[in-house]
Amino acid sequence: MxxxxxxxxxxxxxxxxxxxxxxxxxxxxxxxxxxxxxxxxxxxxxxxxxxxxxxxxxxxxxxxxxxxxxxxxxxxxxxxxxxxxxxxxxxxxxxxxxxxTATASAPLWLYEKHPEVLPLERNGDVVNPGSRQSWRPTSGIFKSYALEVCRRLARRYGHNPYVTAWHVNNEYGWNNRHDYSADALQSFRQWCRQRYGSVSALNEAWGTSFWSQEVQSFDEVLLPCHMGNDAMANPSQQLDFERFCSDALKAFYKAERDELERICPDKxxxxxxxxxxxxxxxxxxxxxxxxxxxxxxxxxxxxxxxxxxxxxxxxxxxxxxxxxxxxxxxxxxxxxxxxxxxxxxxxxxxxxxxxxxxxxxxxxxxxxxxxxxxxxxxxxxxxxxxxxxxxxxxxxxxxxxxxxxxxxxxxxxxxxELVRSRSAILFDADCEWATQCRTLPTTKLSHWHDVREWYRAFLDVSQRADVVSLRSDWSGYDTIVLPTMLVLSEHAVKRIAAFAEEGGRVVIGYATGLADENYHIAVGGYPGMLRDIAGVRSEEFNVLGELPGEPETIALSNGYVSRLWANEVTGIGEHAEVLATYSGGDAREWDLDGVPAIVRNRYGRGEVYYVGCDLGREDIAAFLREGMKLSADEDPGVVHMRRRSADSCFDFYLNRSRETVLLSEISGSPIAGKGVQRIQTPASYRLSRDGFLVMKSPC
Incomplete structure (x- = not known):
């Protein structure tokens, strides 16, 4: 599979x-x-x-x-x-x-006639009409009504010259992202059948031997509904349910789009x-x-x-x-x-x-x-x-x-088109959904928020990273960052390894690579399938927080501070170099004094940095500046983006600080701006708080 x-x-x-x-x-x-x-x-x-x-x-x-x-x-x-x-x-x-298409919310008469289109909450409560999207994406009844609206609109306005685009539905999933109805159950069973092909493959993927959960047929597959105070859903099943919910809404979108396109293909x-x-x-x-x-x-x-x-x-x-x-x-x-x-x-x-x-x-x-x-x-x-x-x-x-x-x-x-950066921070929906699991060492993980912290840290050292999908092409980048990418498939790991082997730089975050795409933990030590790439082996996680009488942070030998999570690294590879260890009284209190915290490993023609602890934004910026030498001379209060056409470059300068900032020795002719003051040197400007400047020059 x-x-x-x-x-x-x-x-x-x-x-x-x-x-x-x-x-x-x-x-x-x-x-x-x-x-x-x-x-x-x-x-x-x-x-x-x-x-x-x-x-x-x-x-x-x-x-x-x-x-x-x-x-x-x-x-x-x-x-x-x-x-x-x-x-x-x-x-x-x-x-x-x-x-x-006007189909985001139905008229009340439809809900009165067909209450069976209403979604159910995890505990079985009905999502009643009166707000938006009170409908099941897997309801055949609702879909038939929605597609009739699409047909009527397409026939009437498909060739209207004033209508130049179709806006299909609106914000799919805002109020019906999850549905636990009978329709959803039947569709989820069919989704599992198509994904796994056999019951044995599903049982293997979900690890159903735990807690006597093995299914003997796809008709026994259940939704991860409310299960009482215990409420610890199978994380593999939950991750698949998240995928299914996204796919179910996408299928509804495609049905609406295809109905429009059948009549009106030109917009x-x-x-x-x-x-x-x-x-x-x-x-x-x-x-x-x-x-x-x-x-x-x-x-x-x-x-x-x-x-x-x-x-x-x-x-x-x-x-x-x-x-x-x-x-x-x-x-x-x-x-x-x-x-x-x-x-x-x-x-x-x-x-x-x-x-x-x-x-x-x-x-x-x-x-x-x-x-x-x-x-x-x-x-x-x-x-x-x-x-x-x-x-x-x-x-x-x-x-x-x-x-x-x-x-x-x-x-x-x-x-x-926007000119790309040289560094990319990877994002993946599976990883975001995986960090929402309630059975992790801490419930405070967030892949997306860690992406944001790394993004901001790059800006703090006058660099702009791109945030890109895990599935995208990274070949044009020098560096990729993997923040809290908890689940990774073997295919993704091979791509990461190839990127490093070919001379790229990889940064592996503290809670990355712990499990495969089925949420199965990779045994042998953390970070699981990335262990050889990272050049480290870790045995336990030290989760920090508001524990009475216990340290809430741990210092590193280079002055950084770990806030939430510290990996206990017990071995490093022959090509690995320790850049920082845990240090001081709080580290001794947790038996971590002298344990590697940040490691650099040679891998192929590239290098891999393993950041085995949760650093704050300031420390991430220090790591980028001191450990990876990524700083620039520009004012970090300014962020610079460039869009390029066939013959022109458009440089956008934005003030991201709360103070006036200086732009020095920039080229081009100004075409738009706000809060801008030109100073004596023609190529220098002051940008006030919330100010921006757009310059045009030949490319």
Missing amino acids: LGHDQSRQQGSRRRDFRWPALLTPTGGGIAYGGDYNPDQWPEDVWDDDIRLMRKAGVNTVAIAIFSWDRIQPEEQRWDFAWLDRIITKLGEAGIAVDLA PFTTNFMVSTDQCAMDYADWSDEVDFVSNDHYFTPGESHVDELLCSDSLVGSLALGKPWYLMEHSTSAVQWKPLNSRKRSGELMRDALAHVAMGADAINFFQWRQSRFGAEAFHSSMLPHAGEDSKVFREVCELGGILGRLAESGVQGS
């Missing part, structure tokens, strides 16, 4: 890249707009909306995302007249329509991913093969990590897009309404964030939503046109941003 990542690589062909046209003379330009919900407003507001859209430079909107009940108010009654009118108004004003298809370091629900590296252009919804993390988190998430999105331009489908002008504390954006952050997305490869900047709602659950979610109306700071910034994006488009930014 192939490893999970290997089977995905061999089992799918990526769709051709197709980008939605605008209603400009050439069809080109940076798309600018957002979700538009005209059905929430009286029609006498629509003309004013379009007037203000034109004032702001809006050239595209996504409509009908949650409009199923307006399109089909009763099972046998359809109403497209209102949709005809608004699409015509928008198109005649030069505003392209990204038309949704590109997308669905909006949800990639941020607070969430990455699906296996988006797998999903990205199935869209014509990658789209993402990203909402900022308030506080000092604001810019860094945005860039880290965008870097992964760019990897999913294979370096092609991607579409920012949603972000916010200011505060959202769904967090415990909802911070607004400071003056200038609206434009700085938007330009950061462009710098990272986005050729579309869209917000949720155009006009701020007066009612409903998202009434306090910021919008392009806020409650305060046209005479407001937010709307003035929205208009200013529209002008800047127009200038960038005129300068040729649209269609250019």
Whole structure:
């Protein structure tokens, strides 16, 4: 049986890249707009909306995302007249329509007639209607209704010149990521049958001899539902269930897309991913093969990590897009309404964030939503046109941003591609799901958050790493980092070994390579299958934390500090060199004094660093600077991205600090900026807090 990542690589062909046209003379330009919900407003507001859209430079909107009940108010009654009118108004004003399938949430009459489409929680509770996505992705009944909506929309608008793209469903999995219904059970059994082929292969993969869990047929396969206070699900079964849930929603997306494409093959298809370091629900590296252009919804993390988190998430999105331009489908002008504390954006952050997305490869900047709602659950979610109306700071910034994006488009930014870094941080959905297991040595592991910490540490030494999928091509990189990649297939390990043998540099994190793709622990010592590559053998994990009377951290001989996890390394290979050991009283308290903590190993023509402990961001930065010699002379308060077209380079400089920063001896002509002051030397500038500068030069 192939490893999970290997089977995905061999089992799918990526769709051709197709980008939605605008209603400009050439069809080109940076798309600018957002979700538009005209059905929430009286029609006498629509003309004013379009007037203000034109004032702001809006050239595209996504409509009908949650409009199923307006399109089909009763099972046998359809109403497209209102949709005809608004699409015509928008198109005649030069505003392209990204038309949704409206299937994210069903009308109440459907739930009343077919309550069996509602998902079930892990404990058996019904997910009731009244919010979004109260439906089972494995429900044949729900799918039949949804596909009928797709057919009707495709027949009516498939050849409408104002509709330039299809927005299939919306944020798959936001409220129905997991379903424990009878439909899900039957589909999971079929998924297991297709994956394993035989019951014996499934029993082997899941290790069902533990706790008397062997199944005699696929009809005995169960979902990892609530199991009482013990609640320790089989981690192998749980990991497969996560994979199944992603696949089930992907299959639903493909059914909707294929129904549209059968009638309307000439317009590109997308669905909006949800990639941020607070969430990455699906296996988006797998999903990205199935869209014509990658789209993402990203909402900022308030506080000092604001810019860094945005860039880290965008870097992964760019990897999913294979370096092609991607579409920012949603972000916010200011505060959202769904967090415990909802911070607004400071003056200038609206434009700085938007330009950061462009710098990272986005050729579309869209917000949720155009006009701020007066009612409903998202009434306090910021919008392009806020409650305060046209005479407001937010709307003035929205208009200013529209002008800047127009200038960038005129300068040729649209269609250019982000230049890659020399270092890559690897991310994998399986590893993220694996760290959520409740039976690990600690429940505080997070693969994605460790990716973010490494990303930020690279920025702290004036380097920009790329965040890339485990399945992607790493051949153009000098360095790959594996942070908390707990589960790795044999295929992935061979790729890592080959990368090092051919001269690459590999950094292995403290909780990496502990198990294979079936969550089977690799025996013989940690880090399991990476033991020979790393040149170390570890026997136990020393997990730190708030234990009464026990040290909460352990110092290293080079001044670094381990916070959560320290591996007890008991042997190193003949080509390995110890760079730091555990040291001091707290290390002695845990019998770790003098035990190797960071090791460098020669492997083939390359080198492998083993970081056997959980370091904070400052210490990771010190390791990159001192251990790997990766620092640069530039101000770490500035992050620099370059996009390149056939004949031009576009350099984006963003201030990621809270202080004014200096840009010295930079080349090119300025085409956009905010918070910028040119100083005496023509090639030098000051960037204020939240400032940015875009320069153009020949390549």
